[in-house]
Amino acid sequence: MNEQTEAGPLTVYLDVDGVVTTVGYQRQAGKDRLNPVQVALVAALVRAFDARVVVSSTWRVGDCRPTLVEAGLPANCFHPDWRTAILPSSRDAETGAMRSAEQAGRGDEISEHATRNHITRYLILDDVEVGPAHAGRHVRPVAECGLSEADGILARTLLAGMDDVRRTVGQDGSFPSSADLRFRRD
Numbered sequence: 562m563n564e565q566t567e568a569g570p571l572t573v574y575l576d577v578d579g580v581v582t583t584v585g586y587q588r589q590a591g592k593d594r595l596n597p598v599q600v601a602l603v604a605a606l607v608r609a610f611d612a613r614v615v616v617s618s619t620w621r622v623g624d625c626r627p628t629l630v631e632a633g634l635p636a637n638c639f640h641p642d643w644r645t646a647i648l649p650s651s652r653d654a655e656t657g658a659m660r661s662a663e664q665a666g667r668g669d670e671i672s673e674h675a676t677r678n679h680i681t682r683y684l685i686l687d688d689v690e691v692g693p694a695h696a697g698r699h700v701r702p703v704a705e706c707g708l709s710e711a712d713g714i715l716a717r718t719l720l721a722g723m724d725d726v727r728r729t730v731g732q733d734g735s736f737p738s739s740a741d742l743r744f745r746r747d
Contacts, residue, residue: 617670651670683698684719
């Protein structure tokens with residue numbers, strides 16, 4: 562078994578609204594239109610780190626993968642369990658409609674998916690707060706304009722750090738001591 566398989570691929574939990582479709586772009590192009598610039602930024606991250614995408618957006622209610630691929634995400638980038646579950650807290654109890662990310666507890670939906678799929682190395686791209694359980698794994702763009710240059714740098718830095726950890730894990734799955742890291746040569 563190779564190192565990539567042992568540690569599992571990096572995973573990107575992707576919100577759609579406010580990340581790959583922005584408020585500003587929708588004013589120009591129309592509601593629910595994906596911003597090609599923002600999609601290209603996410604696609605570049607996914608390709609650079611060979612990451613798997615899990616849709617954590619309300620767009621997950623329907624199969625939005627063909628739309629995301631047509632917009633520019635790699636066709637093979639989706640995790641086998643490609644969307645977070647719709648938990649009881651995800652829907653309004655009276656109407657059955659999807660609740661906003663804040664009301665639904667988006668962070669809880671992501672935690673449930675990560676736990677169920679044994680995902681430990683993940684990044685969240687979401688314009689809403691997802692909670693302290695995901696500190697150091699969340700890039701929060703501004704919904705008006707989506708991922709900024711600084712957001713892209715932060716996302717790459719976080720993913721690179723997760724990738725470095727994967728490479729330092731021993732064959733038995735153990736982490737090296739600080740002495741091992743000090744003298745490690747790649």
